[in-house]
Amino acid sequence: MQETLHFPATPFHLRNPQFPFISRPNRLHLPPKSSAVALPSLPKPPSLIISPENETPPATSPPPLQELLLYLDSLGVDSLYCLHSHPSLIFTPLSQVKCTVNFLFSLGLTVQDLRRVFVMCPDLLTSPTSTIIIPAATFLLREAQVGAVNLRHVIHxxxxxxxxxxGRQLRPTLYFLQGTIGIENVANCASLLSCCVESKFIPRIEYLQQLGFSYKDTIVMFRRFPALFCYSIKENLKPKFDYFVVEMGRELKELVAFPQYFSFSFDNRIKPRHKMCVEKQVCLSLPMMLKSSEARFRDLLEVYCGSSIPVRASPLWCTKYNIDHDHVS
Structure with a gap:
C-alpha cells in the first residue's frame, strides 16, 4: 500500500532553494523505547577534573621499598649503596629490618655502628633475624665465649x-681452630669464625708446606699468629717469602718463630729496614728489625754498626717476644 505524503503549506524548495526537489515525510517512524541503545557517559579527562580549593586529596602511603629506604636514611645509613651492592634488599620487608635494628641495639651497638656494619655487610639487612642473626650472636656468646662487653667490638x-x-659455618670453623690448630682462646681471633675452612684455611696451610715448612711447623705458625689465615697468598705471602729467602737469605725457622713477619708492610718496613741493615752491616733478628720504632731501630743500627753477626745466644737472636697484632700488611 502506497503511503500518502502530506506536504506543508510552504514548499520545501521555497524555504531552501539549494534543495528544490527534496521532500520529507510528515511522520517519522522511530523504534520502540525498549530497543533504544543507551550510550555510556564518558568520564572527563583527568586534566579537566578540577578539585575545589578547600578539598585536600587523600593521603597515600609510600611504596614498601621507598618506605624502607627512607627508614635507613633516617638512621644515617647509605641506603642507595646498600641497595646497589645487595639488590635483594628490594624484597626485604621493613618489619624485618626494624627487628634486626632493634636486636643490634640490644647488643650494645650504636647508630654510628649501624652506619658502618650495614655498609660493610648489606647481607645483614636481608638475613632473617630469628633464624640467622640471633642464633649467630648466641653462638658467639656461649660457644665461642666472646664476652658481652667484646661482642660489640667483634661485630663492629x-x-x-x-x-x-x-651449623654449616661457624661451629665447624670453631672446632677446626680449636682442634686442628690448637688455639685455646678463639675469642681473641673471633673474626676468623666467618671464614670457610676448605676455601680459606686449608689452601694456606698447604701453601706453606709447599714452601718447605713441615706440617708441624705450619700449624705452629698459625697457632702463634692466627691472622696469617687472612693474608692473600699472591699479594702477601709469596712476595714477602721470596724476598725473605732470596734477598735476605734467612732461614725458615725464623719465620716459624716469628710469623708476624708477614703482617708488616713490604715497601714501608721490611724492604727499607733490611737495606739499612745491609748498609750498616748489621744483622738483627726479625722482631728487633721490624717491631722497633723508627728511632729505636736507628739506635740499634748505630750501636751494632760494624759488629759481627751475633751468635745464637745473643739478645739479637732472641725468639721470645710479645706478639703484636696491630701492624698492617
Whole structure:
C-alpha cells in the first residue's frame, strides 16, 4: 500500500532553494523505547577534573621499598649503596629490618655502628633475624665465649659473622681452630669464625708446606699468629717469602718463630729496614728489625754498626717476644 505524503503549506524548495526537489515525510517512524541503545557517559579527562580549593586529596602511603629506604636514611645509613651492592634488599620487608635494628641495639651497638656494619655487610639487612642473626650472636656468646662487653667490638669489626649459619659455618670453623690448630682462646681471633675452612684455611696451610715448612711447623705458625689465615697468598705471602729467602737469605725457622713477619708492610718496613741493615752491616733478628720504632731501630743500627753477626745466644737472636697484632700488611 502506497503511503500518502502530506506536504506543508510552504514548499520545501521555497524555504531552501539549494534543495528544490527534496521532500520529507510528515511522520517519522522511530523504534520502540525498549530497543533504544543507551550510550555510556564518558568520564572527563583527568586534566579537566578540577578539585575545589578547600578539598585536600587523600593521603597515600609510600611504596614498601621507598618506605624502607627512607627508614635507613633516617638512621644515617647509605641506603642507595646498600641497595646497589645487595639488590635483594628490594624484597626485604621493613618489619624485618626494624627487628634486626632493634636486636643490634640490644647488643650494645650504636647508630654510628649501624652506619658502618650495614655498609660493610648489606647481607645483614636481608638475613632473617630469628633464624640467622640471633642464633649467630648466641653462638658467639656461649660457644665461642666472646664476652658481652667484646661482642660489640667483634661485630663492629666483622659484621659478616651474624650472617653465617651456626651449623654449616661457624661451629665447624670453631672446632677446626680449636682442634686442628690448637688455639685455646678463639675469642681473641673471633673474626676468623666467618671464614670457610676448605676455601680459606686449608689452601694456606698447604701453601706453606709447599714452601718447605713441615706440617708441624705450619700449624705452629698459625697457632702463634692466627691472622696469617687472612693474608692473600699472591699479594702477601709469596712476595714477602721470596724476598725473605732470596734477598735476605734467612732461614725458615725464623719465620716459624716469628710469623708476624708477614703482617708488616713490604715497601714501608721490611724492604727499607733490611737495606739499612745491609748498609750498616748489621744483622738483627726479625722482631728487633721490624717491631722497633723508627728511632729505636736507628739506635740499634748505630750501636751494632760494624759488629759481627751475633751468635745464637745473643739478645739479637732472641725468639721470645710479645706478639703484636696491630701492624698492617
Amino acid at each position: 669489626r666483622r659484621p659478616r659473622l651474624l650472617t653465617r649459619s651456626v
